[in-house]
Amino acid sequence: MRAAGQILIVLVVLAAVGAPWLAPNPPERSFPDALYAPPTRVRLLDQGLHAPFIYRQRLVSRLERRFEEDRSRPVPLRWFTGGRLATVDEAQGGPLLVLGADAFGRDILSRLLYGTRASLALALVATLGALLLGALVGGIAGYTGGLADEALSRLSDFILVLPAIYVALALRAVMPLVLPARTVFLLLTAIFVLLGWPIVARGVRAIVASERQRDYAVAGQALGAGPVRLLARHLLPAASSYLAVQATLLLPAFILAEATLSYVGLGFPSAVPTWGTMLQDAANVSLVSEAPWMLAPAAAIFVLVLAVNLTVQGTGRAPVQLLERSNRW
């Protein structure tokens, strides 16, 4: 189970890293004759076994969004041309749309691959930020004790009471609605870090406060280690397995938060492919029931969340931790 989860995570990361190479088409390119085109089937059989090929999809009726495969001539896939893994020669056959096309005739697979990049990058940066800030605050609170500890603990307790998704929504909604993608990235990162650190800090504080009393820490202090060295070299490493668990909880939470915010129109601009903006494209119920391939980003989110959940399985408290996460996000 754990191994399956880890393999899935590696695959998702590979998809994100290799997006420009794996994507058959540029993510922003729209094919005017392929609005809501169904997935192009990659075939191997045509009166005998062939190298992978497709049939060209011809638009039959624009109004009814009806497409037909041109069975007269198979179009072979081109491998390793133009810096891409697999494409087709567009002079011979239409675009290669493995997961179909969206309302603008853009390739959903390519957008999904680039979207994995954006969503994963945001979630990773925010997770790292929340872990760093949480470890810092928790370390200081646990080490110094006293008034600073009291104030920091109260602050993190207050933030922990709030349902994070509502706070994220409110913080994002009071900003101007239309912002460039880069600004949105920074803004969402800041919001996620702000809401993510307290849970890390609370655990780190408890660990540091108890480790401080242990012999090795007292010995380190007696040997003249300053607070910075003692914290960074001796006390915080004791919290590293706790931090790893928190990372596995925060990462899916941030992926979901981005998806939610973008879905309701408060995330990235809709032209930028992320899992959330692609879900927003799929928000029109009547269209999606005819073009179910628009739900591909939902499948991607499911795979990533499942992968992360599988890797935390085996620890007995996993369901409670998952509930703690969904409690806030």
Added chain:
Amino acid sequence: MVRFLFRRLLFALFLVVAVSSSALLLTRLAPGDVTTQLGPFASAAEVARTRERYDLDRAPASQWALWLARASRFDFGDSFLYNRPVRDLIGRAAANTAALAVVALAAATLIGIPLGMFTGSRRGAAAALVRGVSLLALSVPPLLTSLLLVFIASRTRWFPAGGMTSVDALDLSWAAWLADVARHLPLPALALALPIAATFERLQAQSMSEALHQPFLLAAVARGVAPRDLIVRHAWRVSLRPICAVYGLAIGALLSGSFVVEYVTAWPGLGRLMFEALRARDIYLVAGCAAMGGLFLALGSLVGDLLLAAADPRAREAQTG
């Protein structure tokens, strides 16, 4: 006990005031205000009148003080979007959200606990299947579940794909109206309940199999207690404690999940109302929704703590002592 309840009441009051005040000030200090809703062709006089009506001509601090004074008399101001008192709007939306949450929690309990008792006390293919399904369900957050259910509903027409009532609901008698709502309710409730039901199933299965290995159960077997009684009367009662302990968390999860479910399935609840209000900078509606949300939060954590105290004497000591 009285002291405990009094402390929780104070905490609830603090939470409501803090959450709604920060929502009010956040909306006030944000760029843009409600007058942008008037459109680009609104006259200067109209803009000024609207600003005055929503006290936007005052300084933020004085507006806050005025609002707080009014809110203490349960007057939460007017909504711009609906042109009605905020109190009526948040009351109705909160009732809708509460109905959704209660049904979802009941569904999660009724699905999750029996299944957990089953998987915790049996082996074999059926138990493994339930376990696998619930592991999958743990990974499907309400955002995806509700999208999927809406998709299925619009494909199959088995149940309505969104909303709380049909279009002609206003003409219906109250019994027909209730039946109409009951037809719309399963979809959002299921979307909310599924991950929580899966959590309950996993926890119940774990603590059930732990309870079955306790010495007192062996003693019960030795006394000749029937297998069914063994599970239901002896093991289950002991195994309930961890479930009660996470009820508070489950209530919080319902509240967080309800926003996206309400949004996707067009359920006219508190989360949806707050979202509309935030986007329009409808300042008093934002503050009112936040106050109601704070009340829900405080109530949820109170119920959770009471259940925990009922299930675990040690927690009772820690809270009331």
